[in-house]
Amino acid sequence: MRLIQTIKNIFKIEDLRARLLYTMGIILIYRLGKYITLPGVDPSQLAALKSQTSTGVMGLLDMFSGGAFSQASIFALGIMPYISASIVVQLLGIIFPYFQKLQKEGESGRRKMNQYTRYLTVIILILQAPTYLVNLHAQLPDTAFILKGTFFTVSSVIMMTAGTIFVMWLGEKITDKGIGNGISLIIMIGIIARLPANFIFEAGARMGGAGGAIALVVEIVILFVVILGSILLVQGTRRVPVQYARRIVGNKQYGGVRQYIPLKVNAAGVMPIIFAQAIMMLPIIIAGYANSSSGFVVAFSNMYGFWYNLTTGLLIVAFTYFYTAITINPVQMAEDMKKNGGFIPGIKPGRKTVDFLDSIMSRITLPGSIFLAIIAILPSIAVRTGVSAQFAQFYGGTSLLILVGVILDTLQQIESHLLMRHYDGLMKSGRIKGRTGSASAY
Numbered sequence: 348m349r350l351i352q353t354i355k356n357i358f359k360i361e362d363l364r365a366r367l368l369y370t371m372g373i374i375l376i377y378r379l380g381k382y383i384t385l386p387g388v389d390p391s392q393l394a395a396l397k398s399q400t401s402t403g404v405m406g407l408l409d410m411f412s413g414g415a416f417s418q419a420s421i422f423a424l425g426i427m428p429y430i431s432a433s434i435v436v437q438l439l440g441i442i443f444p445y446f447q448k449l450q451k452e453g454e455s456g457r458r459k460m461n462q463y464t465r466y467l468t469v470i471i472l473i474l475q476a477p478t479y480l481v482n483l484h485a486q487l488p489d490t491a492f493i494l495k496g497t498f499f500t501v502s503s504v505i506m507m508t509a510g511t512i513f514v515m516w517l518g519e520k521i522t523d524k525g526i527g528n529g530i531s532l533i534i535m536i537g538i539i540a541r542l543p544a545n546f547i548f549e550a551g552a553r554m555g556g557a558g559g560a561i562a563l564v565v566e567i568v569i570l571f572v573v574i575l576g577s578i579l580l581v582q583g584t585r586r587v588p589v590q591y592a593r594r595i596v597g598n599k600q601y602g603g604v605r606q607y608i609p610l611k612v613n614a615a616g617v618m619p620i621i622f623a624q625a626i627m628m629l630p631i632i633i634a635g636y637a638n639s640s641s642g643f644v645v646a647f648s649n650m651y652g653f654w655y656n657l658t659t660g661l662l663i664v665a666f667t668y669f670y671t672a673i674t675i676n677p678v679q680m681a682e683d684m685k686k687n688g689g690f691i692p693g694i695k696p697g698r699k700t701v702d703f704l705d706s707i708m709s710r711i712t713l714p715g716s717i718f719l720a721i722i723a724i725l726p727s728i729a730v731r732t733g734v735s736a737q738f739a740q741f742y743g744g745t746s747l748l749i750l751v752g753v754i755l756d757t758l759q760q761i762e763s764h765l766l767m768r769h770y771d772g773l774m775k776s777g778r779i780k781g782r783t784g785s786a787s788a789y
């Protein structure tokens with residue numbers, strides 16, 4: 348009853364209703380674009396490509412593109428080139444003073460950074476699109492190509508580049524006029540789009556095999572437990588109390604108000620998993636180019652093997668500390684507190700505050716990084732226990748964290764609109780906490 352009333356309240360608010368309908372319309376356009384195959388490719392002969400993208404790294408790429416990768420669609424490269432460009436530009440802000448200056452210039456600096464991100468996205472697309480076409484030619488028979496030669500290559504590169512730019516534009520429109528973060532929503536929709544078919548496939552396999560319905564119920568229960576754990580990982584914070592003065596006269600402080608700095612358990616978001624997976628793809632690429640079959644290459648090319656997942660987990664822990672260190676600056680936090688007349692009770696301002704904040708971040712990052720590593724390798728564990736590779740992707744990794752984070756962010760925005768109009772929120776007690784303030788928007 349409460350859920351029905353909440354839905355009614357949502358559609359009573361004209362602005363919120365318009366934003367939701369606008370968002371759903373943009374998402375519909377994006378999903379329809381998946382079925383527009385590249386001109387010159389016969390869509391009836393894509394069976395080999397769909398088989399290649401059912402598992403492994405290609406399966407992840409297809410999932411993030413919402414199935415467009417396996418359809419040889421104009422949206423085949425999805426939004427991931429933009430995400431890659433965003434990560435590179437963010438890292439440039441740590442290395443080069445020019446980008447550091449832009450990050451501190453507020454809105455104008457942000458627009459300039461976004462412009463550089465778009466330029467870099469186009470460069471990445473021009474490099475990735477021919478690689479996609481090479482794979483397309485390797486997987487499909489010659490009869491699948493109605494057009495051939497240079498004209499097909501050039502036109503397809505242009506179409507795929509334009510397709511990803513169009514998807515970027517759709518995401519920005521959702522952010523401006525819709526509800527939620529547009530780019531994140533597009534990634535989430537692409538992931539969710541594969542869930543029903545994969546669940547039906549898994550249910551059919553379980554019902555017809557050993558264990559039957561009981562095994563399927565156990566899988567669903569475990570999946571919900573993993574989702575709950577992911578929610579706790581996304582929302583987990585350690586609040587550090589800070590005392591601020593109301594008035595400062597000379598060297599004396601009068602009055603005061605206590606506030607809290609929420610330090611996140613997982614401040615790095617999904618970035619450590621993305622970095623680790625990018626590095627672990629190197630053995631697969633090397634094996635493909637060198638045509639090597641040595642034991643080392645084989646061990647680190649098996650996504651479901653022990654050594655691959657152990658190394659991935661260790662890399663995730665290391666990258667979590669690295670990414671947290673470059674995004675959370677205790678020195679800057681201590682300086683900001685000092686400028687605003689604030690201090691942590693019992694801790695001297697200055698170096699003592701920096702050391703205290705650094706120690707707190709180190710302590711809460713360790714369990715967060717280990718939990719993040721466990722979630723990242725859960726799909727491999729699920730495959731080892733008999734879950735199909737397609738359905739196992741929803742048991743953890745980047746996909747699950749993105750789903751949880753984006754859903755929480757979107758619900759938080761909806762709840763804010765409800766509370767502003769004096770309606771009850773989505774939760775009976777407490778408020779939904781998304782990834783606001785997180786190091787990553789993805």
